[in-house]
Amino acid sequence: LAKTTQPIxxxxxxxxxxNITCSHNNIATNDYITWYQQFPSQGPRFIIQGYxxxxxxxxxxxxxxxxxxxSTLSLPRVxxxxxxxxxxxxxxxxxxGNKLTFGTGTQLKVEL
Amino acid sequence: xxxxxxxxxHKITKRGQNVTFRCDPISEHNRLYWYRQTLGQGPxxxxxxxxxxxxxxxxxxxxxxxxxxxxxxxSTLEIQRTEQGDSAMYLCASSLGRGFPFGGTEAFFxxxxxxxxx
Numbered sequence: 001l002a003k004t005t006q007p008i009x010x011x012x013x014x015x016x017x018x019n020i021t022c023s024h025n026n027i028a029t030n031d032y033i034t035w036y037q038q039f040p041s042q043g044p045r046f047i048i049q050g051y052x053x054x055x056x057x058x059x060x061x062x063x064x065x066x067x068x069x070x071s072t073l074s075l076p077r078v079x080x081x082x083x084x085x086x087x088x089x090x091x092x093x094x095x096x097g098n099k100l101t102f103g104t105g106t107q108l109k110v111e112l
Numbered sequence: 113x114x115x116x117x118x119x120x121x122h123k124i125t126k127r128g129q130n131v132t133f134r135c136d137p138i139s140e141h142n143r144l145y146w147y148r149q150t151l152g153q154g155p156x157x158x159x160x161x162x163x164x165x166x167x168x169x170x171x172x173x174x175x176x177x178x179x180x181x182x183x184x185x186x187s188t189l190e191i192q193r194t195e196q197g198d199s200a201m202y203l204c205a206s207s208l209g210r211g212f213p214f215g216g217t218e219a220f221f222x223x224x225x226x227x228x229x230x
Binding site for chain 2: 034041042043044045046049085087099100101102103104105
């Protein structure tokens with residue numbers, strides 16, 4: 001499975017847009033890119049998944065360049081409740097087939 | 113059925129004792145996963161079932177660990193002769209496998225069982 005690299009931590013303020021970039025230089029043709037969010041003492045929660053270009057849902061956008069060697073999770077107008085750890089995962093059939101491989105994630109802290 | 117349910121939420125046990133955790137996945141999900149998470153780390157894969165078949169086990173799953181999923185419904189994870197290093201959050205997740213080229217479907221996680229070995 002492709003290894004991912006993401007910042008250990010990020011700080012932001014309420015109302016700002018937050019972009020978290022993940023590097024995955026060895027991504028394979030069949031790999032999807034998936035982001036999960038985790039609050040303390042809870043299991044991870046799926047945010048968004050994509051293969052290429054841009055994907056948007058009600059909570060986030062995922063930007064994937066043509067070479068797919070990186071991806072950026074964009075959280076619009078964050079609030080205090082977005083303070084959490086965000087994990088970037090890559091893998092074939094991620095979430096629906098093979099095991100998920102989590103790294104250490106990015107701790108996002110949102111302040112007033 | 114509103115999500116993945118795990119029981120118990122917390123377990124404190126003495127070193128050397130056996131413990132068993134239960135996971136009830138979302139009813140129509142055919143895939144079930146167990147993970148272990150320690151403080152400050154991401155979840156680590158332990159094992160994975162498709163229906164009742166255990167298809168993959170991590171090297172982290174020593175001989176003291178065993179998991180079952182009888183009848184492809186709920187699953188149990190048993191740890192025998194617990195050690196202090198087993199203290200962690202044990203997470204269960206389930207998903208609906210559709211197979212390539214339909215891509216992945218999201219995995220839904222339970223709230224976990226926090227094990228403390230004293």
